[in-house]
Amino acid sequence: MLQVCLNGARDAADGGAVPLSPGALAESAAGAVAAGAVDVHVHPKSPCGHDTLSPRAVASTLEAVRSLVTVPVGVTTGAWAEPDPASRIERVRSWTVLPDHASVNWHEPGAEELAAVLLERGVGIEAGIWSGTDGAERFLRSPLAPRVLRVLAEVTDHEPAAAEEAAHALLARLGVAHGRPVLLHGEEGGAWPVLRLAGRLGLATRIGLEDTLLLPDGERAADNAELVAAALAGP
Template sequence: MLQACLNGSRTAEEHPALPLSPERLAEDAADVAALGVTSVHLHPRDVIGAETLAGPEIATTIATVRAAVPGIEISVSTNVPGTRATLIASWGPLAAGRPDVASVHTGDPAWRELALALHRVNVGVELVVAGPADLRDLPGGITRITVAATPKTAESLLSAVEPLGLPVLLHGRDADAWPVLTYAARLEHHVRMGLEDTLVKPDGTRAKNNAELVALARRNHRARAPR
């Protein structure tokens, strides 16, 4: 699987093509879907541009993106301030405005509570592991493990999560984004790419947009994958 991470917690000042509004996210989602992406990960924003899990904003963002890319998995982040479990509980009746998956970081003290809240509203859990974590007795609803790594930490983190038997998505950020993607391709793990993870191409020059990054990642992944 190649997932596109469209915006993350970045600000508009960091890149002119960063999609923040539902309409811009939908446009970018359509562009990367045309390149073979089957999952998009995004950070919905409220009217002033702050990250949010509030039901109305989640519903508007997800429904707008889903209309542009029906059938594509839509993932959101839960790594935002606020009464997150309560906000997630409000997603139950959102129907087409409810995400398919939401990421939960094991470094968050409330991660098990958040995972349970997501499971209760029928949203899958993308469990993010970036360091040592107690992965015994995992809660229900976990669809995959996302390993956020550097070239130095990838091997040890993978040794901890691979025995769980769940699909693994491996990615890096900023200077580590491209080296980790290459490493993940060799191991045949799922990968992701987009402006959340890096603003530059493998040669260090600034990327035009999400579609350019994803196209390069797809080419890199195919070239590095075992044959």
């Protein structure tokens, strides 16, 4: 399974290829799905281009993307979009249009409570487990772990060799992850090495302008569709 991560926490400073508005995100999603992506992960943006969990932004983004694609669409719930755990939960409770799934970073304060609210609302959970954090241990102790949609194993090391080593270590810490599917991915300089490792291990993975702006040859990607095509083209 290849997911496309359309934009992440990037903003206009990262270049015009990064989609920010609902319309741009919808068009980018459509191109990526046409190129072979089967799932979409998106960060809804405020009018200023910052990540937000506001119900209006989430609704407009989801409606726009779903108008052009029929694959599952998920959003972030990262603490940077709403630092206060209680406010983050209230935001999610106020959503009027629900994503198919949402990522919950298990090392962040309030993750367990947020995950419980999402489950109550019928939203699937991608359990974000970052390398370099205690997220794996927290997740494995959680009574909610067997109920998540998948584990999003995120390797945060940017140096290629270090990223692949960190990926192996993270997978070892997760073990069988309560039997849940694992999506393994890296970022920046580690994005392509970790994606190739996921392929060799038979794991789901993702690619997109959230994780890297560059193609495997180091050239800047024109859009998310070009990254997806490169990922599916193999080594």
